[in-house]
Amino acid sequence: MNHNLQPINITHEVDIAIATSEARVLAEAVGFKQAEQYMIATAVSELARNIFHYAKEGKITIKIIEKGTQKGIEIIAQDNGPGIEDIDKAMTDHFSTGDGLGSGLPGVKRLMDEFEISSDSRQGTKVIARKLL
Numbered sequence: 001m002n003h004n005l006q007p008i009n010i011t012h013e014v015d016i017a018i019a020t021s022e023a024r025v026l027a028e029a030v031g032f033k034q035a036e037q038y039m040i041a042t043a044v045s046e047l048a049r050n051i052f053h054y055a056k057e058g059k060i061t062i063k064i065i066e067k068g069t070q071k072g073i074e075i076i077a078q079d080n081g082p083g084i085e086d087i088d089k090a091m092t093d094h095f096s097t098g099d100g101l102g103s104g105l106p107g108v109k110r111l112m113d114e115f116e117i118s119s120d121s122r123q124g125t126k127v128i129a130r131k132l133l
């Protein structure tokens with residue numbers, strides 16, 4: 001069974017901090033060690049920040065997942081913003097169309113076990129990232 005938390009709307013900058021801290025608390029509840037709690041929280045922080053910066057608004061859903069006996073956390077970041085023109089470029093370190101460091105998306109991929117991204121100019125951007133215990 002999957003336990004779903006209410007999606008967190010990202011509309012104001014403070015929502016980034018709210019989503020980040022909820023992710024860490026949930027990761028702790030699932031049983032992740034402190035270092036991994038901060039990896040999951042950092043991934044949520046980067047994804048929420050991208051929503052706020054590039055799409056203006058969107059939502060983050062954090063779920064507890066169970067694959068057989070293995071538990072984990074799934075993050076879904078979704079927006080209806082302008083989309084990412086070149087996903088391969090966006091996944092490269094130091095690539096940024098803003099004034100960022102360009103390590104957000106590639107960082108999320110490194111911090112988590114599974115990473116999926118889809119994006120286009122009509123539907124916006126969706127990232128799914130999972131980490132298993």
Ligand SMILES: Nc1ncnc2c1ncn2[C@@H]1O[C@H](COP(=O)(O)OP(=O)(O)O)[C@@H](O)[C@H]1O
Nearest residue numbers: 050054083090096097098100101102104105125
């Ligand atoms: N939700 C999003 N909507 C539109 N574009 C995005 C989104 N997230 C990321 N991007 C694009 O991908 C690029 C790389 O993102 P990221 O790795 O987080 O680096 P940074 O945020 O520092 O630029 C961004 O500069 C932006 O062009």
Ligand SMILES: [Mg+2]
Nearest residue numbers: 050100104105
């Ligand atoms: Mg970023």
